[in-house]
Amino acid sequence: MADGHTEQGAAAAVDEGRLWGRLMALAAVGARPDGGVDRPALSMQDAQARSLVAGWARDLGFAVATDPIGNLFVRRAGRDPDAAPVLTGSHLDTQPMGGRFDGAYGVIAGLEALHAMNDAGISTRRPVELVAWTNEEGARFQPGCMGSAVFTGALALETALAAVDRDGMTAREALAAVLAGEPEMAIRPADAAVHAYVEAHIEQGPVLEEEGLPLGIVTGIQGCRWFAVEVTGEAAHAGTTPRARRRDAFMAAHAIVAELRRALEDEADVTRFTIGRFEVEPGSPNTVPARVFFTIDLRHPDAARLTDLGDRVAPLAGSAAGGCAVTVTQTSASAPVVFADPVLRVLRDAAVRCGVPFRDLPSGAGHDAGYLAAMAPTGMLFVPCAGGVSHHPAESAAPADLATGARVLAEGLVRLAE
């Protein structure tokens, strides 16, 4: 077995067809008729995806384990069993109308890197671990990045497990059902040391494609604040109740959103302001709505600006609610993240050694790497995706670009683990 100086071998051993084949096999789990993927966190589809990855890992001789929040770990042992591992991975859950690459790519690219190290006969001093974080998307259970937030101590395990989905099921119940499908899996403690973390991901934006580059070295992640807004009015008959006598929760919510748009939609188009859930009760055509619930996803790369904009949400909502009651709750907040220079240097060196052109760029999306950055030196690699489209069934990426990313990842992991 060769030592850590044969990194070129790991990159060379990355197999584009094998990587693509595993990605497509994974995309079949929760496949939508429109070509996308619907694989909610801790669903039976998620369980099936975990089993698929665990099976591939076991076939390669790697140890597989989970932790109390359900993060899935695959361990390729190092020469020093006491050394903190180098970690790589991403997530297996998707948006309801999600694609085949968001999250899945980082997991399968990580597995490909471990597989390539085996094929190239490489040993590393540190263990290299692949991780699939639980519930990154936050679509079914809030907050998102649940697995990495618990792993890094940013979120209490009990709080995470108490999260409830729209059908009233807790994350605890859903996780138990998922783990019941793998009764022989080892459970490892929640806390673990990490030497470094690298996450590969599709860009989910247009920059790399527009510039014709196959790789991005990600310098950080813009900040994000989530809010839940609840507007309470009173149900009334649509035919008999004059506007002056209504406490119409829909019209109040509409006025609140109008105020928020005026305050948050910037001409420079830097602020990201999204209302993704908006639910009206009782939801009958001829009943004045009694209650509206909606979410706000607010992002900005500048920490001070994000604080200022987010702090205006509650006062604006209160002043625009008219006769209705309104409550605004911040459900999650992450400050802008700057990734670690030493990791970024290793990744840039790896790209150079592999002969892959790249550029530095920030991430518009949040990632589990944002939590990991608070715990260990962290970096990310982006590969291009078609049209910058993501969180959509049409999400697409080229097999050659995906393999290029996996090659640089394998190179970087071997170097970090030595």
Next chain:
Amino acid sequence: MADGHTEQGAAAAVDEGRLWGRLMALAAVGARPDGGVDRPALSMQDAQARSLVAGWARDLGFAVATDPIGNLFVRRAGRDPDAAPVLTGSHLDTQPMGGRFDGAYGVIAGLEALHAMNDAGISTRRPVELVAWTNEEGARFQPGCMGSAVFTGALALETALAAVDRDGMTAREALAAVLAGEPEMAIRPADAAVHAYVEAHIEQGPVLEEEGLPLGIVTGIQGCRWFAVEVTGEAAHAGTTPRARRRDAFMAAHAIVAELRRALEDEADVTRFTIGRFEVEPGSPNTVPARVFFTIDLRHPDAARLTDLGDRVAPLAGSAAGGCAVTVTQTSASAPVVFADPVLRVLRDAAVRCGVPFRDLPSGAGHDAGYLAAMAPTGMLFVPCAGGVSHHPAESAAPADLATGARVLAEGLVRLAE
């Protein structure tokens, strides 16, 4: 048995406690913890309510039958079996957050009138029939007033039965399940002659209570147009997609609603404009919405004004949709209705003979009587309800007022049947 000249006897035989007791027994079917009622059309709760009414009717010796759209008929025979019947009734379905009196009162008041005629030993030349119309509310299956629309030929039976609820169940399937619970019930043909129709109902507005009057003679119903609006954009990642690159179905729908509010909210507060359903897909906090569906309930007492306002919906929606696609479909339309003078005269006379003060007033809500008016001379009676509140669990009415309405109804029915 006395003849038709003993109407005073029918009014005198109305029993306030019996009427209230039946109303409360009915309110227990589909009761909500907050004191309201949730009894969707053609649900198992609806089936239970029908069985309750049918059982009371059979105990009184009346024949019970249903027709192909599930309208429930209770027949008190007249001396002339060939004479077209006088019809009275209302509906048993409720809004999801509905009350105990809307619809239920008209059915139970009609039953009380028939019961009182029995107790007073009155015979009438014409049969007097009680009817519970299927799906008046339109909350589960659209359009509302389904049973009376089919009965009067305004809606094709096959179209009505093909209506689909949110869970994908058809009205045909739901009706079959309801009728399966009463296998011995006679099925009568869809078409039947009607001599006159009278519907008793709570006002669902504030006028009678404010003026301290126990009774309203309803002169007509304001017109109503329903629209379904579908806005189609494209799902995208909330963190990475600049506003300029989004086709955000929620923000487009928000802009459409803003235009509609500007155009339809009149200072005089005569127009009724309600958005009661508003659904966003995929409904994930960090995904730009791909699709919004919402309903518009638009009402006005003036036919020309209603036509003009309604005809502005589609052009306004189209011009405000930005980069999204929008379709506007009119799902139902009813012109303002003017009730028949001869029936109103009989009802006013009945009120005078019973010593009940009243006023004429229009109906802000739609009713099955609106369809019946196109087929036979029709009128309505209103009784006060607390605060004008309706389509709400807090809906409330005084037992004495409800009995007063039933007395005038019994008087009027006997006169119309003679």
